Amino acid sequence: MKTHLDVLRAMSQERRGALNMRSNWAGLRHLALYLSYLTVTSLWIGFGAPFWQVALLPQGLFLVFLFTLQHECTHETPFEAVILSTLTGHVCALVLLQPFNAFRYFHLAHHRYTNDPERDPELLGGAKPETWGAMIWHVSGLPYWSAGIGLTLRNAVAPQAASYLPVRVKPRLKREARWMLVGYFMIALSLFWSSLALWLWIIPALISMPFLRLYLLAEHGRCPAVANMLENTRTTYTTRAMRFLAWNMPYHIEHHSAPNVPFHKLPDLHVEMQRDLVSVSDGYATFIRDYAANLRQDN
Numbered sequence: 001m002k003t004h005l006d007v008l009r010a011m012s013q014e015r016r017g018a019l020n021m022r023s024n025w026a027g028l029r030h031l032a033l034y035l036s037y038l039t040v041t042s043l044w045i046g047f048g049a050p051f052w053q054v055a056l057l058p059q060g061l062f063l064v065f066l067f068t069l070q071h072e073c074t075h076e077t078p079f080e081a082v083i084l085s086t087l088t089g090h091v092c093a094l095v096l097l098q099p100f101n102a103f104r105y106f107h108l109a110h111h112r113y114t115n116d117p118e119r120d121p122e123l124l125g126g127a128k129p130e131t132w133g134a135m136i137w138h139v140s141g142l143p144y145w146s147a148g149i150g151l152t153l154r155n156a157v158a159p160q161a162a163s164y165l166p167v168r169v170k171p172r173l174k175r176e177a178r179w180m181l182v183g184y185f186m187i188a189l190s191l192f193w194s195s196l197a198l199w200l201w202i203i204p205a206l207i208s209m210p211f212l213r214l215y216l217l218a219e220h221g222r223c224p225a226v227a228n229m230l231e232n233t234r235t236t237y238t239t240r241a242m243r244f245l246a247w248n249m250p251y252h253i254e255h256h257s258a259p260n261v262p263f264h265k266l267p268d269l270h271v272e273m274q275r276d277l278v279s280v281s282d283g284y285a286t287f288i289r290d291y292a293a294n295l296r297q298d299n
Contacts, residue, residue: 001230002230003227004230004256019272020265022078024080024081026264027264034069034244037058038062041055041062045199045200046199056203059208060204062245063095064096064212068249069247070089072085072263074104075259077259077261090176093176097145097152098148099151099155099173099180101169101172102155105169114227114229114233116225121164122220125147129295131295132295132296132297139217144209145209152180155176156177156178156180217287217291219252220234229256230253230276231278233257234281235254235270235277235279236287237250237282251266253278253279254266
């Protein structure tokens with residue numbers, strides 16, 4: 001069977017070089033459009049326009065799917081200028097309660113050891129759900145929020161050791177966490193005279209997180225524990241709107257095979273790799289239905 005390395009080697013050096021080209025314009029254009037939609041839902045809620053409660057879900061989706069942008073920022077691929085990726089990643093961190101520097105080292109280790117039960121930090125933190133109880137707990141988002149709170153508080157005092165964390169970065173992790181806590185303290189103070197943070201951020205993020213959790217489960221859930229990215233990662237065929245919301249990360253085999261390819265080039269890489277993909281799903285509804293069909297009852 002072919003591996004992702006075989007597929008990439010079959011492409012010309014010129015083609016691979018073209019796919020790796022980053023662009024400030026492409027990144028800023030996508031970000032501007034993304035933020036324009038978020039602005040619309042924010043104004044709808046903020047001004048209490050008719051049926052503003054309906055806007056809470058899309059507001060939350062645009063907030064929690066900043067996870068996919070922050071994820072791209074860990075690879076420094078959304079923009080040509082690295083500083084733009086770094087600043088964007090830190091802003092997303094505040095929204096998502098996910099310290100950017102800590103997540104970056106975690107995520108790069110995930111790429112290095114994808115779906116390896118003994119070394120992939122995504123799996124070391126807990127296996128994918130295989131029972132209905134575990135699935136409900138996983139999808140609720142509560143493990144995500146509790147982990148984010150715990151990590152931020154721990155890092156603010158004394159970042160804990162991890163195999164993927166160089167000792168030299170611990171002071172940076174501490175500073176990052178402390179600045180985040182300052183930001184959350186200011187937001188908490190604002191709640192005494194305005195409920196905007198509650199309705200524009202906290203409640204929308206809480207009700208929308210289950211959608212992100214299901215989306216993320218499709219990336220590697222039930223994929224085999226092998227080194228071949230064509231198998232251990234899943235590409236999900238979906239709508240253009242979903243690909244926009246997730247910064248083209250549904251092309252996930254493509255991303256894991258060539259993480260230096262920026263989000264706006266992933267559709268082109270997909271064309272090159274499509275016939276060799278192994279783990280694919282025809283939509284997120286299909287994936288969730290198939291995954292749920294094999295969940296066990298809790299004992």
